[in-house]
Amino acid sequence: MYSIGEVVLYGSNGVCEITEITTKKIGKDSIEYYVLKPVCSDSSTLFVPTQNEMLVSRMRVVLSSDEIKDILSQKTDNEIWIDNKAERCEKIKEIISGGDCMKLVELIRRMHFHSKLQLKKGRRLHITDERFLKEAEKMVCDEVSVVLHIDRNDVLPLVLAG
Structure with a gap:
């Protein structure tokens, strides 16, 4: 309760x-x-x-300051990407609905990494992936900014630094 x-x-x-x-x-x-x-x-x-x-x-x-800092300091294997769109959507929905900050941070990092790869090919993220990315970013940025008492706009660079 x-x-x-x-x-x-x-x-x-x-x-x-x-x-x-x-x-x-x-x-x-x-x-x-x-x-x-x-x-x-x-x-x-x-x-x-x-x-x-x-x-x-x-x-x-919400997580403690130490828990947030620990999550942000961990490295992510950005190479993991699910090519099958339907499978990827299901996995992303599961991560977002679960609300686990570590999994959301990993998701954001992977999606940004994949977005950079797509840009090099002259392409963009699929519109569905972009929508999921914004949703995950909102959840993480809100929590990190509130817990660490920093401006919301300063959070994404911290998330992507890992």
Whole structure:
């Protein structure tokens, strides 16, 4: 169970603060919700039913400063790329929905490496890959900027340095 004031990563919505835990009556049922406010954007308030295991599983407390620094210091084997588009999309969806910062950082690094290779051939990343890359970058950049207290625009160079 999470508490009011905790800062969590909630899937691709990024870093959010739990501003309250409230109960809303829907029909005859009373349902308890976590009320999440995104920290890095002014987007709408999110309501996550506390009893919905699938949705709550998309929430996790943000990492510590030391955990972030450890992840950023690790090297990534950028050569690993899944050529089959359908397989790649499934794997990327799995990584993004899992919200594991280390896997997201590895994904971002690999996709940037692959993008550079494509540019050398006069090509670009597939539009689907670009969309996934932006989503992964948002999740990581939001979390790293909040935890390390640095500007969001300074995060991607740190991620790609590994």
